[in-house]
Amino acid sequence: MQVPMHSPVHARADAAPSSLPFLEIEAASFAYPGRPPAVDGVRWRVGAGELHCLVGRSGCGKTTLLQLAAGLLRPQSGAVRLQGGPVPAPGPWLGYMFQAPTLLDWRSVIDNVLLPVSLQRSPQPRDVERAGALLEQLGLAGHAQRHPRQLSGGQQSRVALARALVLEPALLLLDEPFAALDAITRADLQDDLLRTCRRHGTTVLFVTHDITEAVYLGDRIAVLHAGRVVADIGVDLPAPRTQAMRHEAPFNHLCARVRAAMDGVDGMGAAA
């Protein structure tokens, strides 16, 4: 991969978001020992309340970038800033959702949702109420006392989403959370996610390898390849999104652009 240092990406990212950056990734690089860099000089800005998607093939550095944003990894060069300051240690400000629901099978649904609270302090009636409200928004009102194994895969993902949102984090990081679900359940969850995050004004960074998912959810899409941002695509679809949009021309046009960005890189990689 020979992408020149002054690639158009940088210029574009500098010009991009007009709103105040909530999360700012400044030329961040990270390499696991003995491997080529997983994240290589990425610049990216996410404005407060925006939802940005990171797309790319497996092994393009999406998850590493997400872990840099979470403060789980520190960049070896460059910087990651949150509201202008260094990224604090993981805590209530951050919600994170993994590819698998990673629920605690021996605890009830409501206990799972309250886990982030109960690790900080003993849950107050207020917390229980909020957790219950989240479950209700996500269509799980009657399942609070059940155990995760009694739920379907989509319901488990909803519990994990409620858990990530229960402390009303300012930043929500999602790592292909719906990848294992069927198409219809996934579409439902995407709507749930959008609705819930809009309501709370949550800033979201969403990693996916599904182009339509990125276009449907994102205000802006970063296409990653070999640890670099190779395309920055603004999504100008009206909000709120509706499932009907998926079949319309602008949506498909955007999908084609993202796809072309991913394919274009492959051509470059083959040439280099």
Add this chain to the structure above:
Amino acid sequence: MKAASSPTAAAPWRHRALGAALLLALLAAWEWTARHAGLSALVLPAPSAVAAALWTGLRSGYFLPHLGATLQALGLGLAGGGAAGLLTGAALAESPLLERVLRPYVVVSQVVPKLALAPLFVLWFGFGIASTALITGLICFFPLMENTLTGLRQADPQRLQLFRMLGATRWQTLLRLKLPIALPAILAGLRMAVVLALVGAVVGEFIGASRGLGAVIIASQGMMDTTLMFAALALIAAIGLLLYQATLLFERWLLRAHAGTD
């Protein structure tokens, strides 16, 4: 092992009836052999004679101190050895340094047959309950330590990362994530320890005690009272069965949340 099977419908009743019928048939065959095969009671006493000896021994109170001694050694050894195994396993699982340093000693202590240490313990701690409880404890230690160590390492990286991300302390991660995940493994170790503990207590009494069911067996051998020996064996078997069933119930109670059906 029928640990997982839950008695639900009518089928288990039929299985149980079949089991009881088999037991009765075996006892009848034994009784018949003892009476008609011309064997001396010294070699094979009839089950009726064993039952009579058992009843007399229980009623006269002859067995009581022995039963008490065995149960005491068993209880002390199981509690002491089990707790020590649990704590050591947890310490080794949490500290790689400790594991590297202590592991060889732990392995050596397990490779030495514990029962071979009984004469030494008698020499050090005297004839009686201290020696037998110590042997029992030593035997219980290993399965619990090994299973705790293995179990606590079963937590998957994603859930560990989740706890790290939620700002959980090390203690919280141990108690609320690793321990619940390790619980089935730890309880399997406990089940093994319970069975081994009985063996340890009885065999310990062969060598190191004048009271206890093991001592009764040795004494009845000396008196050539095979019927008494069988009665003691029946008592030991009963203790083993009851303990094992109790452990299963305890296990099922502790794991009720893991089963996920309430």
